Amino acid sequence: xxxxxxxxxxxxxxxxxxxxxxxxxxxxxxxxxxxxxxxxxxxxxxxxxxxxxxxxxxxxxxxxxxxxxxxxxxxxxxxxxxxxxxxxxxxxxxxxxxxxxxxxxxxxxxxxxxxxxxxxxxxxxxxxxxxxxxxxxxxxxxxxxxxxxxxxxxxxxxxxxxxxxxxxxxxxxxxxxxxxxxxxxxxxxxx
Amino acid sequence: xxxxxxxxxxxxxxxxxxxxxxxxxxxxxxxxxxxxxxxxxxxxxxxxxxxxxxxxxxxxxxxxxxxxxxxxxxxxxxxxxxxxxxxxxxxxxxxxxxxxxxxxxxxxxxxxxxxxxxxxxxxxxxxxxxxxxxxxxxxxxxxxxxxxxxxxxxxxxxxxxxxxxxxxxxxxxxxxxxxxxxxxxxxxxxx
Amino acid sequence: xxxxxxxxxxxxxxxxxxxxxxxxxxxxxxxxxxxxxxxxxxxxxxxxxxxxxxxxxxxxxxxxxxxxxxxxxxxxxxxxxxxxxxxxxxxxxxxxxxxxxxxxxxxxxxxxxxxxxxxxxxxxxxxxxxxxxxxxxxxxxxxxxxxxxxxxxxxxxxxxxxxxxxxxxxxxxxxxxxxxxxxxxxxxxxx
Amino acid sequence: xxxxxxxxxxxxxxxxxxxxxxxxxxxxxxxxxxxxxxxxxxxxxxxxxxxxxxxxxxxxxxxxxxxxxxxxxxxxxxxxxxxxxxxxxxxxxxxxxxxxxxxxxxxxxxxxxxxxxxxxxxxxxxxxxxxxxxxxxxxxxxxxxxxxxxxxxxxxxxxxxxxxxxxxxxxxxxxxxxxxxxxxxxxxxxx
DNA sequence: GATGAATGAGCGTTCATTCAT
DNA sequence: GATGAATGAACGCTCATTCAT
Numbered sequence: 007x008x009x010x011x012x013x014x015x016x017x018x019x020x021x022x023x024x025x026x027x028x029x030x031x032x033x034x035x036x037x038x039x040x041x042x043x044x045x046x047x048x049x050x051x052x053x054x055x056x057x058x059x060x061x062x063x064x065x066x067x068x069x070x071x072x073x074x075x076x077x078x079x080x081x082x083x084x085x086x087x088x089x090x091x092x093x094x095x096x097x098x099x100x101x102x103x104x105x106x107x108x109x110x111x112x113x114x115x116x117x118x119x120x121x122x123x124x125x126x127x128x129x130x131x132x133x134x135x136x137x138x139x140x141x142x143x144x145x146x147x148x149x150x151x152x153x154x155x156x157x158x159x160x161x162x163x164x165x166x167x168x169x170x171x172x173x174x175x176x177x178x179x180x181x182x183x184x185x186x187x188x189x190x191x192x193x194x195x196x197x
Numbered sequence: 198x199x200x201x202x203x204x205x206x207x208x209x210x211x212x213x214x215x216x217x218x219x220x221x222x223x224x225x226x227x228x229x230x231x232x233x234x235x236x237x238x239x240x241x242x243x244x245x246x247x248x249x250x251x252x253x254x255x256x257x258x259x260x261x262x263x264x265x266x267x268x269x270x271x272x273x274x275x276x277x278x279x280x281x282x283x284x285x286x287x288x289x290x291x292x293x294x295x296x297x298x299x300x301x302x303x304x305x306x307x308x309x310x311x312x313x314x315x316x317x318x319x320x321x322x323x324x325x326x327x328x329x330x331x332x333x334x335x336x337x338x339x340x341x342x343x344x345x346x347x348x349x350x351x352x353x354x355x356x357x358x359x360x361x362x363x364x365x366x367x368x369x370x371x372x373x374x375x376x377x378x379x380x381x382x383x384x385x386x387x388x
Numbered sequence: 389x390x391x392x393x394x395x396x397x398x399x400x401x402x403x404x405x406x407x408x409x410x411x412x413x414x415x416x417x418x419x420x421x422x423x424x425x426x427x428x429x430x431x432x433x434x435x436x437x438x439x440x441x442x443x444x445x446x447x448x449x450x451x452x453x454x455x456x457x458x459x460x461x462x463x464x465x466x467x468x469x470x471x472x473x474x475x476x477x478x479x480x481x482x483x484x485x486x487x488x489x490x491x492x493x494x495x496x497x498x499x500x501x502x503x504x505x506x507x508x509x510x511x512x513x514x515x516x517x518x519x520x521x522x523x524x525x526x527x528x529x530x531x532x533x534x535x536x537x538x539x540x541x542x543x544x545x546x547x548x549x550x551x552x553x554x555x556x557x558x559x560x561x562x563x564x565x566x567x568x569x570x571x572x573x574x575x576x577x578x579x
Numbered sequence: 580x581x582x583x584x585x586x587x588x589x590x591x592x593x594x595x596x597x598x599x600x601x602x603x604x605x606x607x608x609x610x611x612x613x614x615x616x617x618x619x620x621x622x623x624x625x626x627x628x629x630x631x632x633x634x635x636x637x638x639x640x641x642x643x644x645x646x647x648x649x650x651x652x653x654x655x656x657x658x659x660x661x662x663x664x665x666x667x668x669x670x671x672x673x674x675x676x677x678x679x680x681x682x683x684x685x686x687x688x689x690x691x692x693x694x695x696x697x698x699x700x701x702x703x704x705x706x707x708x709x710x711x712x713x714x715x716x717x718x719x720x721x722x723x724x725x726x727x728x729x730x731x732x733x734x735x736x737x738x739x740x741x742x743x744x745x746x747x748x749x750x751x752x753x754x755x756x757x758x759x760x761x762x763x764x765x766x767x768x769x770x
Numbered sequence: 771g772a773t774g775a776a777t778g779a780g781c782g783t784t785c786a787t788t789c790a791t
Numbered sequence: 792g793a794t795g796a797a798t799g800a801a802c803g804c805t806c807a808t809t810c811a812t
Contacts, residue, residue, distance in 0.1 A: 030221050033785055044794035114305040152377060155362045160381050163355035171346045176317050186343060190351050194385035235777040412603050416782060426798040496687040508749050537744045542763050545737035553728045568725060572733050576767035606806055617773035
């Protein structure tokens, strides 16, 4: 599947350049060069730069979901489910720092806003594992009686800062620490 | 003072455009037009675009600090100090959503990283109110025994998500809710 | 080779515009227009305007050297060698007046000074035909015992004025006259 | 005469900046600053930058003439007159290197061409001391039978190179050397 | 008369996108 | 299908000149 290899190379090159230098620090010509393809070739796989950026985000999002859902059971107790998702996410971002930085860049851009709006206002079948978890937690009266988005913020907001500081080398986020942060977040949302 | 009015117009125009469209969505020519000045005029007040961006950040940072320190006493109990800072910050960002969006953009850029690095690795006398608070909290054994940066993440990470969702209109962040979130964050960091 | 044609068109356009209007009288946009290419195309061949200017000089310098060395033998008597170089150079500049004006502009610019410094302070193996000639002339005690740079000035200084006045049409510099000027210069440097 | 002091300061500032950095390296604002006047003030004394440049050249030209004509007698023998002018000119340029560099820049610009054209095609009463000297030399059959402009080139062309190399520090042009070069130039033009 | 803040045309340069090969 | 040379609009920035004070 030669075609897909090229597409993957382009996505990989875009990931590295954008994660490290931001959207404007990643000209199409450089992405092409890094991917080992011609500049025009990118446009065979992606309509334009915006589409490339959005599709790359979707791919990363998909990988993240796949990873954190491994071993996840929506039948388990709320606490367990929460800790599972939280810790897996920490591990993922620490293992794939470029993904973290890309996703961060993405969310701080016009794309990100639209994306978030879609997700939140999206249809039920498209619903997030996270929101499902919090809904269950509310129903079971295990979590504080707060809006879903607030619970989400309390649960995953700290991660953005913590992972960023870890990636930039301000401190070391090891397994013990991840465990502790996850527990602390649980303290924040549990009733 | 006519001179300062012009400078302020430029800063205000930059704030609006950058907050709404990002750094690249705010060309100097547009900032000038919106500020009602000639393109070259900006350069009488700011050496270049980078300097404009950095000075705007510093001005906002100053206003934020001034606001949240109003009525703040570093002699009060940790809990009270924390809730004061946390709630004031929520209020500030809700009252000045453009400031919030600007600061967010800023922190997700080379400027922001350098700035964060300076702040974290800064000298003790230059220290942040926030870090001071957490240090005191650790000394008094009121807070969980976690690295300062983790405590910071737990305390203020949720705000980024919550305020963003509020500004984008996904839900209403009223005083009651702010109170509850602040308390929840306290639950996250208190021993 | 189509590629080189474009590069040559750019160099030719730059030559004409700079020779006639100076470095600032030759904006890149105008060079591009005259060369029949897009403005950005220039940058595929030359890193920036400075590089374009320098490379154009090197090309001209190369052509000059190639031309004047045709039929030149460093084994001939000093006088013959001198007259050969001198007259060939006159002919060249009369045949390519744009080259003359370009080289003049170049030498009266930061580029030119640096270039001259390099040439003068250059290593022996890199040495100029002219300096070699004067060194030989000194060794053989055929020339006045003066510094090399003075001999050079005496030998080629007059050419700058004479060719310039010819090009601007103030008088006609024909073969007889060239012969006479060359002889007069020889009178100036010979012992 | 306060007004003239300001005018002189402007001319002096322009001289230094243009001599050292060229016409484009000398923005009006910088000239004004260096002259200790407001930017707009320059336009009270000079219609625009071109006029300033031209008038500065005229002033320098006047000073040069005044200097070299000191002790000059058009009744003296040709050789003596020539050596007098030649050596005085060397001395002048060595004493006022900024004047030399300014005049050089000027001659390599659209201004210079027009200026030279005017002088050469100018009326008899406006005639140059130099041309007068060569005319006399021809009449007296002391000089080679060559066009005036050629004689001029032979006589003063070497100076441009020699002084330039001296100013840039490539060698030291002392009194003995000046004497020798002047004599060598005489050898070039004398019959 | 003197000022210097303000101007905006024009510069060198970049880069997403196209299209002939 | 793949290429990469070519494009030109748009960028950040400079500076000769103007004009209200």
